Structure formats: structure tokens, C-alpha cells
Amino acid sequence: MDNTASQPALSALYTELNKFGQNQDYERALKTANKILQEAPTETAAFQCKVVCLVKLDKFSEALNLINKEKVLSSGLKFEKAYCEYRLNRTQESLATLRSVSSLDYRCKELLAQVLYRLEEYAECYELYKDLVKNSEDDFDEERETNLAAVLASLQLWAGVDQDDPGLRENSYELCYNHSCFLVGKGNFKGAEEKLRKAEALCKSSFADDPDVTEEEVEEELAIIRVQLAYVLQKQGRIQEATQLYNQVQKTKPSDVGLMAVVSNNIVTINKDQNVFDSKKKMKVATADNLKQKLSSKQKELISINQCLLHMYTNQADQCIQLANQLKGKYPDIETPVLIEAAHFAKDKQMPKAIQVLEVYSKAHPEHALSVHLATAQLYLSQGSVYQACECLMALGDLQYKLGVVSTLVTLYLSQEDHNAASDIFTRAIDWYKKRQPGSEELMLLMRASANFQLKNGNAKETAKMLEELRKVNPDDPRLIAQLIAAYSKFDPAKAQSISHQLPTPEDVSQTVDVDSLETTFSSLGPKYMKKLQKAEPSPKVGDELLLKKKKQKKKKGKLPKNYEPGSTPDPERWLPKRERSYYRGKRKDKKKDIGKGTQGATTSSADIDSSKPSSAPGSDVGSPRPGSSGDASSPQAAMSASQQGPRQQKPAHAQKKKKKKAGGNKW
Structure with missing residues (x-):
């Protein structure tokens, strides 16, 4: 051509x-x-x-x-x-x-920002969006602002970078949702709940006037808001409300597989070690193969950890250990897989193996020493190895001087009555604070606790030395002066006498007493004490006789017995229980029930049929309750005797009664 x-x-x-x-x-x-x-x-x-x-x-x-x-x-x-x-x-x-x-144009910059967001490079992504929002103006400004809010929330939520609230607009449900994610990263779950409620209302209103949007599409948009709201409620401890929302989203069957994975994982965390069969089904959804690009790396990590925990709860030992080893290689910066593995061995009563796993990890990763050493100490304590547990706590470096750790160490040593080791813990902790945090509140608390400890254990000189140092900081504290007097009185009475003059006088002490508050406290001690107080009041004057009569309570007339006859002499034994009275003969029984027991042709004397004595005729069942006696089918004796018979010989109680009555009648 x-x-x-x-x-x-x-x-x-x-x-x-x-x-x-x-x-x-x-x-x-x-x-x-x-x-x-x-x-x-x-x-x-x-x-x-x-x-x-x-x-x-x-x-x-x-x-x-x-x-x-x-x-x-x-x-x-x-x-x-x-x-x-x-x-x-x-x-x-x-x-x-x-x-x-x-040279990147605006199209390339926006695409680069999206790529960086997917790669979780949030810092560079945030700078790009800030530049785009500032230097561009078209119909996509609201979308850019929404993306900027999403990046800011991810920085706070996933990267752990503390950010200030940028004060973005909240004129769309997407912006409200992203702001709620930002507040979740801040730990402000109450504020996040308010933003999510607002986002849900904005989402419904934005699609209300659009005839082209179906109800299913609206539910699809609301699903992600409701799942986030359920998570916020779950973090606030409102488990029932969160579960209802998760179930509501599940019923709508959203097409977003990533959202369904999050729902399934969160339900597994609610179930914990209960409903394990349901948790297994949910975990299959959360670990499906089509989720590679739908979840962030942090979400994948949490789901994997929950799956490992589920294996431990369901006693799947091989799967638990295998997954824990995979997680240790994939996430070397977190200690949770190691703790799960150790917990699994401890659950199987393999304490040495659990301790070995933790000790190997603590040597390889000293930056995670706190949680690992605490877990190791707990395992030693479960075995009763107190000194080994103390060694684990003292291997925490500077963390061993935290007040909680010091208190634990002192308590553990005192449980073994090792007062010298407990005293050494106090001494080392006080020296550490004197070098690094002199004058701190922690140092004052430790010195006071050490002084009390030394005083209880008879080290009066060491106590006095410690209290003298405390007096330099607070010389007018009456409690310190009182403790000093108690300490010096043990080895230097003269010094104690001289210091006692520095105590405040009773007049000075009474000036700071609030009489009204004391009376209020006194009146709340209870009615019994108040009655005693009324008895201790001084006798009224002569002119107050009328007032005294009003205060006296009328004595109630005692009740008389129903069969009381005026003029009769009361029973002198009326204060004794009936069974202890001299004329008590027990309940009278029907004579017919005692007649007829024994072999045919046997005779009984009048003494044998006395209702006050048990029957001992040949053939009588002394060890089991008789018909009409206090023993019934629910008593231990009745149950025992019934259990000794064969199944075919067990008959209802009323049938046995009828048979005995019939036999007695024939005998007469």
C-alpha cells in the first residue's frame, strides 16, 4: 500500500x-x-x-x-x-x-503512594499524600484526604509511630472510619466508638437517596464499620455486644475475604479454650490461601499466633510445636511463639523442657529478657524451686530494681526465712537508686520499707541509720521521729529520750483534729455501740423526770402457754428438752406394728411388745428401718440396704408394707 x-x-x-x-x-x-x-x-x-x-x-x-x-x-x-x-x-x-x-507527575505520585501503602512503607507514603493534598485541586481531593487519613491511622496502629491528630474533616463515612482507626491506635476506644457510630449513620444516609445502590451493597459497606465497632467493644470488655455484631456481619456473608478473616479470628479470641470445634472452623477461614494481599503483616502475625494457641488448647502437640518453630523463624523479634511452646510443655508436665526452651531463647535474644525471665521464674515457682526463681528475677539487669520486682524478691526470700538475702536485696536496690535516681519517691519508699524490715528483725542500728537519712529529707515527720525513738531505745536509751522531746505536744496534735468528722465516724459504728453510749450518759436532773419517762421503753408482756391454767404449779422441768425430762418415754407406736414379728407359733411376753423398746425377736430386721419408722427411701441406710439386694428383688416400699401387714393379720 x-x-x-x-x-x-x-x-x-x-x-x-x-x-x-x-x-x-x-x-x-x-x-x-x-x-x-x-x-x-x-x-x-x-x-x-x-x-x-x-x-x-x-x-x-x-x-x-x-x-x-x-x-x-x-x-x-x-x-x-x-x-x-x-x-x-x-x-x-x-x-x-x-x-x-x-520526574514523577501527579499520576505517578499517587500510584507510588498506593504501592508504598501496600508495602507498608507508611512514613514515605504519608509524606507523598501530604504533598498531593497540598499541591493539587480537582475532583479527587476528598479521596486523597481519605487516603491520607488511612496512612496516618496505619502509622499509629501498625507502625507504632505516635502522631498528633491532624484534625481532618469528617464529612464522609470513610473519613470517620479512618479517624476511628487512628483513635484505636491511640488506645482511645471510647472515642473510636463514637466515630464509628457516626460513620455508620453517614453511610446509611449517603446511600439512602441513591436508587442505583441495592440494599446488599449498603450492607457490604456497613460490614467493615460494624466489624471495627465490634473490635472496639471487645477491647472495652463488652463481649456480648461484640459477639452480636460479629454474628450479624457473618449472616450478611460479605464478599471481602479479608474482612471475614478478621471476623473469624476475633471470634476465636472470644472463644479462647471454649467452643474449640467452632474455633477450628473459624481458623480455617482466617488462614485461607486467598488472603495474601488482603491482610497486613501484623494481622497475619496475630492470626498465626492465635492458630498456634488453638493447637495448644486442642492438644495438637505436633502442630503446635511445628507452627511455633515456624513463627520463631519468621518473627524473631517477638517472644510470643517461644512462650506458647514453653506453655505447651508445661501443660504436658514437661517442666525441664519448658525451662530449657525459655533459657535458650533468652540467651539468643536478651532484648526480650523481661517476659521470658518472668515466665521462667513462674515455672520454677510452680515446682517449688524458690531460689532458682529468684535467680531468674535477678537476671533482669536494671529491671530487677523496679519496686514490684524488689517486693517479689523480698517476699520469696522471707518465705524461705532467708532474712539475710532479703536484707541484701533492699541494700542493693537502695544503692542503685542513690546512684541513678537520688531523691526520687521510689528511693524514699524503699528506705522506709527497709527500715521497717530491719526494725522487725532486730537490726536497730541499721534502722536508725536509715531513718536518720530519711530525716534529712523530711525532718518534721512525726512517724519518722517515733520510729527513731523505737530504734534508739533498743541500744541507746539516752538518744531516744532526747529525740522524744521533738515529738509534737498533744495540744499541737489536737489542733489538726476534725471533731465533726470524728463524730460522724463514731456515729456510723453501729446501733450496738450507740446503745452502750446511751447507757453511759449522766443521770438527768430533777426537772427532766418527764423526759426520762419518755425515754423508758414499755416492757412487753410475756406470752403464756396455750394450755396454761391459772393457779397451777408450772412444770419444774419445763426448761429442759423433752427427751431429757424424767417422764419422757418417747413417741408411742402402734402395738400392731410390733406384733407378728418372729417365727410361726412363737409367743411374746408383755415386755417384748413394749413400744418403748426395739423388737429383738428372731427374724426381725434390726439393721434396716421398719415400716412406719423414721427411716425412708432417701436415708443412707435405706439406700444401702436396697443396693445390697439383687435387681429382681427390689420392690417398692409400699408393696413391702402391705405384705408385712397381711402376714401380721394372718398370724393373729
């Missing part, structure tokens, strides 16, 4: 291509671009249009292959190449492509 003939044809094809592009008919535009490239394979404009059409049609792999194939024609398509790599989850390749661009 000659050039004169091809030029008008190309012009017509370009006109057609432009028309399809403006109408966003990318399928037909792609066909037209192919026609142009068939006529003129070196047409750069047609090649670029073809790549753009493939991108618009989401054919990223095909577009990227075309760009990589045609090096010359695609020299100006760095943005399109990086975008295709980004959409194909080749994030590192996309970053390398953007880094090769000498």
Missing part, C-alpha cells in the same frame, strides 16, 4: 478511534487500534491507545506482555506498566518501575 493511499485511511481510523474513546466503548476502540497497527505497525499513538484499552478492560496481564514485548513503542508508558504490575500484585516490580521514572 502506498503512502498516499494509506494516509486518508489512517486519518479515518484515528477519527473512529477517538469517537470510541470518548464514548468509552473500549472493545471497539481496541479493534480500531489493531486495524491501525496492521496498516502501520510503528504508530506509537495507536499502540498507546491499545494498551490503555486493555487496561480499561482489566486485561492487565495482556497489556503488560504487550508493553514488555514492544520496548521501543512502550518507552513512554512507565505509568501504565507500573499500574498493570500493581493490579497483578507484583508490588515490588511496580515500585522498581516507578523508581526508574526521572
Whole structure:
């Protein structure tokens, strides 16, 4: 084809291509671009249009292959190449492509910010978005501000970088949601709950007037807000409300697999060691293979740790140890996998193995010594090895001088009655604070505690020395003076006598006493004490006789027995229990129940049928309760006798009674 003939044809094809592009008919535009490239394979404009059409049609792999194939024609398509790599989850390749661009325009900067966000490079991403929000003005300003809020929240939440609240707008539910994530990173769960409630209301109102949005699409948007709200409620200890929200989101079955993974993981944390079968199902959802690009690295780490814990709770020893070893290699900077492994061995009563695992890790990672040494000390204490536990606590370096650790060490040594070791702990801690934190409140507390300890253990001179140092700081403290007197009285009575003059006088002490508060406290001691107080009041004067009569209470008349006869002599034994009275003969029993027990033809004397004596005739069942006696089917004796019979011989109690009555009647 000659050039004169091809030029008008190309012009017509370009006109057609432009028309399809403006109408966003990318399928037909792609066909037209192919026609142009068939006529003129070196047409750069047609090649670029073809790549753009493939991108618009989401054919990223095909577009990227075309760009990589045609090096010359695609020299100006760095943005399109990086975008295709980004959409194909080749994030590192996309970053390398953007880094090769000498001068980044706004399109490349925004794409670079997105790439950095996916790679969790939040600091550089934040600076890029700040520049874009400041120096650009178009229809996408609100989206950029939303992304800026998301990066700021990620810096606070995942990277642990403390940020100030930027005071961004909250005119959309996305901005409210991101602000709530920022507050979660700050630990302000109450404020985060308020923002999420507002975001939910804004989301509903923003889609209320849009007829093109279905109810399912609205629920899809609300799902992520509700899951975050459930997490905030869970962190506040409102487990029931959080569970209801998680279940509500699960019923809607959102298409976001990452969101479902978060829901499943959080439900597993609520279940803990309960509902393990449900937790297993949830953990399968949280660890699915299609979540690689949907979760942050911190989320993946937490899910893996929860999975390892679930293996331990369900006694899956091999899976627990295997996953714990994988996590130790993948996350060497966290000690949780090692603690889980040690807990698993401790659960199986393999204490030496658990201690060995912790000691090996503490030597390799001394920066995580606190939690590991504390866990090791706990394991030693569970075995009763107190001194080994103390050695673990003293291996904490400067942390061993924290007041809580010092208190624990002193308590442990005193439990073994090792007063010298406890005293040495106090001495070392006080020396450490004198060198590093002189005059601190912790030092004063330690010196007071040490003085009390030494005084109880008879070291009066050491106590006096310690208290004298404390007096230099607070010379007018009456408690210190009183303790000094008690200490000096043990070895220097004269010194104690001279110091006693420095105590405040009773008049000085009484000036600081609040009489009203004392009376209020005194009146709240209870009615019994107040009655005693009334008895101790002085006798009234002569003119107060009328008042005294009013205060006297009327005595109530005593109640008489129902069968009381006036003029009769009361029973002198009425104060004794009935069974201890001389005339008590017990309850009278029916004579018929005692007759008929014994062999046929036997006779009974009048003494044998006395109702006050138990029957001892041959054949009577003395060891088991008789019909009509206090023993019943629920008494231990009845249960015991019934259990001694065979199953076929056990009969209801009423049948046995009838049989005995019938036999007695025949005998008479």
C-alpha cells in the first residue's frame, strides 16, 4: 500500500478511534487500534491507545506482555506498566518501575503512594499524600484526604509511630472510619466508638437517596464499620455486644475475604479454650490461601499466633510445636511463639523442657529478657524451686530494681526465712537508686520499707541509720521521729529520750483534729455501740423526770402457754428438752406394728411388745428401718440396704408394707 493511499485511511481510523474513546466503548476502540497497527505497525499513538484499552478492560496481564514485548513503542508508558504490575500484585516490580521514572507527575505520585501503602512503607507514603493534598485541586481531593487519613491511622496502629491528630474533616463515612482507626491506635476506644457510630449513620444516609445502590451493597459497606465497632467493644470488655455484631456481619456473608478473616479470628479470641470445634472452623477461614494481599503483616502475625494457641488448647502437640518453630523463624523479634511452646510443655508436665526452651531463647535474644525471665521464674515457682526463681528475677539487669520486682524478691526470700538475702536485696536496690535516681519517691519508699524490715528483725542500728537519712529529707515527720525513738531505745536509751522531746505536744496534735468528722465516724459504728453510749450518759436532773419517762421503753408482756391454767404449779422441768425430762418415754407406736414379728407359733411376753423398746425377736430386721419408722427411701441406710439386694428383688416400699401387714393379720 502506498503512502498516499494509506494516509486518508489512517486519518479515518484515528477519527473512529477517538469517537470510541470518548464514548468509552473500549472493545471497539481496541479493534480500531489493531486495524491501525496492521496498516502501520510503528504508530506509537495507536499502540498507546491499545494498551490503555486493555487496561480499561482489566486485561492487565495482556497489556503488560504487550508493553514488555514492544520496548521501543512502550518507552513512554512507565505509568501504565507500573499500574498493570500493581493490579497483578507484583508490588515490588511496580515500585522498581516507578523508581526508574526521572520526574514523577501527579499520576505517578499517587500510584507510588498506593504501592508504598501496600508495602507498608507508611512514613514515605504519608509524606507523598501530604504533598498531593497540598499541591493539587480537582475532583479527587476528598479521596486523597481519605487516603491520607488511612496512612496516618496505619502509622499509629501498625507502625507504632505516635502522631498528633491532624484534625481532618469528617464529612464522609470513610473519613470517620479512618479517624476511628487512628483513635484505636491511640488506645482511645471510647472515642473510636463514637466515630464509628457516626460513620455508620453517614453511610446509611449517603446511600439512602441513591436508587442505583441495592440494599446488599449498603450492607457490604456497613460490614467493615460494624466489624471495627465490634473490635472496639471487645477491647472495652463488652463481649456480648461484640459477639452480636460479629454474628450479624457473618449472616450478611460479605464478599471481602479479608474482612471475614478478621471476623473469624476475633471470634476465636472470644472463644479462647471454649467452643474449640467452632474455633477450628473459624481458623480455617482466617488462614485461607486467598488472603495474601488482603491482610497486613501484623494481622497475619496475630492470626498465626492465635492458630498456634488453638493447637495448644486442642492438644495438637505436633502442630503446635511445628507452627511455633515456624513463627520463631519468621518473627524473631517477638517472644510470643517461644512462650506458647514453653506453655505447651508445661501443660504436658514437661517442666525441664519448658525451662530449657525459655533459657535458650533468652540467651539468643536478651532484648526480650523481661517476659521470658518472668515466665521462667513462674515455672520454677510452680515446682517449688524458690531460689532458682529468684535467680531468674535477678537476671533482669536494671529491671530487677523496679519496686514490684524488689517486693517479689523480698517476699520469696522471707518465705524461705532467708532474712539475710532479703536484707541484701533492699541494700542493693537502695544503692542503685542513690546512684541513678537520688531523691526520687521510689528511693524514699524503699528506705522506709527497709527500715521497717530491719526494725522487725532486730537490726536497730541499721534502722536508725536509715531513718536518720530519711530525716534529712523530711525532718518534721512525726512517724519518722517515733520510729527513731523505737530504734534508739533498743541500744541507746539516752538518744531516744532526747529525740522524744521533738515529738509534737498533744495540744499541737489536737489542733489538726476534725471533731465533726470524728463524730460522724463514731456515729456510723453501729446501733450496738450507740446503745452502750446511751447507757453511759449522766443521770438527768430533777426537772427532766418527764423526759426520762419518755425515754423508758414499755416492757412487753410475756406470752403464756396455750394450755396454761391459772393457779397451777408450772412444770419444774419445763426448761429442759423433752427427751431429757424424767417422764419422757418417747413417741408411742402402734402395738400392731410390733406384733407378728418372729417365727410361726412363737409367743411374746408383755415386755417384748413394749413400744418403748426395739423388737429383738428372731427374724426381725434390726439393721434396716421398719415400716412406719423414721427411716425412708432417701436415708443412707435405706439406700444401702436396697443396693445390697439383687435387681429382681427390689420392690417398692409400699408393696413391702402391705405384705408385712397381711402376714401380721394372718398370724393373729
